[in-house]
Amino acid sequence: MxxxxxxxxxxxxxxxxxxxxxxxxxxxxxxxxxxxxxxxxxxxxxxxxxxxxxxxxxxxxxxxxxxxxxGDRARASAEVKRLALAHVEALERKARDLSAMAATLRHLASTCHGDGRPECPILEDLAGEPPKKPNALGNVI
Amino acid sequence: MxxxxxxxxxxxxxxxxxxxxxxxxxxxxxxxxxxxxxxxxxxxxxxxxxxxxxxxxxxxxxxxxxxxxxGDRARASAEVKRLALAHVEALERKARDLSAMAATLRHLASTCHGDGRPECPILEDLAGEPPKKPNALGNVI
DNA sequence: CTTGACCTTCCCATCATGGGAACCCCCATC
DNA sequence: GATGGGGGTTCCCATGATGGGAAGGTCAAG
CATH class of the missing domain: 1.10.1660.10 (Multidrug-efflux Transporter Regulator; Chain: A; Domain 2)
Known part of the structure; x- marks a missing residue:
């Protein structure tokens, strides 16, 4: 072949x-x-x-x-199981990390009007600024 | 600085x-x-x-x-929200994929004695799957 | 003036995968 | 016999985010 x-x-x-x-x-x-x-x-x-x-x-x-x-006929299944479970731990940890990221971001997005206005809690969070109101000029940055 | x-x-x-x-x-x-x-x-x-x-x-x-x-004072928060939610979707999909892998592997591991004997359903599963091509939804990872 | 902590650029490595070039091999068809 | 096409071969490069490290310049304190 x-x-x-x-x-x-x-x-x-x-x-x-x-x-x-x-x-x-x-x-x-x-x-x-x-x-x-x-x-x-x-x-x-x-x-x-x-x-x-x-x-x-x-x-x-x-x-x-x-x-x-x-390929090792004399292998102990304990070793295989150990590798598999260690890998499961890593996978679950990664999945948890991603879910946490998604939840945080989804929450942030839920607080964003998502309309034509510039005020955006998502960007404010990324920028590390506390949520703030528009200043006298109406600018949020 | x-x-x-x-x-x-x-x-x-x-x-x-x-x-x-x-x-x-x-x-x-x-x-x-x-x-x-x-x-x-x-x-x-x-x-x-x-x-x-x-x-x-x-x-x-x-x-x-x-x-x-x-940096764009004239931005519409809708655009930011759109990007954020698209990213949330991607994160959630990845998290789901990883969780599915972990669950499959954890199940496999649960069927393995994990002792000194060589019989190991984990290896048997890895060796025994029928050939599968990348599906329409995505990759073979 | 020396020392050491900092900076600079540049190259290489990771991990798994793919794209593409330049070239070779084999078989069927004209 | 020539030709064409669909294999194969090796080699280099790219991805994305990050880090390691070398060779050499800069600066402040001792």
Whole structure:
């Protein structure tokens, strides 16, 4: 199987397959006489493993560890579980951070008239100014 | 004020202040005879604006738009609100994606014994998914 | 005058991914 | 046999936000 076929069979782009090989996530593929990379089912399987792990938000570094455990028959599932739960923690922390940002900003936006007037609590918050009323000239900045 | 003082006064690193200038987010700072950048309160204010917007997850590109609106006395708050709410949508979508990943992985981990035995549903799931191409909604992450 | 803290510019690295150039290979068709 | 097209190959560059660090200039205190 050439790289393009392996790509569509695995859902990983040919570009990324070469990249994974270049960074050592995958062993160097065997080559045909033409120089073309040649893949079999095992390689496609590994690529699907990587794709799935990426979908779950694992970094390539973490995936390297998972691949090693995947290929290690003597592995302890405790190690896999530890990696997975550590990653869950990181994902949940990021999700919480983003949700907090969204909530803050949504609240700010809710206090903004959103009409043609220049007064805008969103910008006032960003600028670090306390909410203030228009001055004598009507300018808020 | 030299760049280091502006940095500690604003909470933005000197490195990033230069970077923001380089990418056009900030106008070129005035220079002393020595070549050192020189900052005043207005610049520190703008830096704090940027830092706060970054804390809320705005990209530098979005911040450029916000800064333009901030400096525009004739702005309509509707435009600011529109930008803010669009950003809230993006943040919430990312948070949802991360939460979904975390939930999937936490569920997988819960089915793993996590002991010395090699059987591991986490690895089995990673290895066993059917091939899937990027869907219409987004990427394969 | 020296020392040390600060500043300058410039290059490189991160992380995962893609774009594109320049060139090679293979197969079908004219 | 020539040609065309759709593979493949390597290599360089870009993204976005941030940091590290080198080589060298500036300034104030001792």
């Amino acid at each position: 050439r790289i393009g076929e392996a790509a569509s069979a695995s859902g990983v782009s040919a570009k990324m397959i070469r990249h994974y090989e270049a960074v050592g996530l995958l062993p160097a593929a065997s080559r045909r006489a033409s120089g073309y990379r040649d893949y079999g089912e095992a390689e496609v399987h590994a690529l699907r493993f990587i794709r799935r792990a990426r979908e779950l938000g694992f970094s390539l570094h973490e995936i390297a560890a998972l691949l090693a455990l995947w | 030299r760049i280091g003082e502006a940095a500690s006064a604003s909470g933005v690193s000197a490195k990033m202040i230069r970077h923001y200038e380089a990418v056009g987010l900030l106008p070129a700072a005035s220079r002393r005879a020595s070549g050192y950048r020189d900052y005043g309160e207005a610049e520190v204010h703008a830096l704090r604006f940027i830092r706060r917007a970054r804390e809320l997850g705005f990209s530098l590109h979005e911040i450029a738009a916000l800064l333009a609106l901030w």
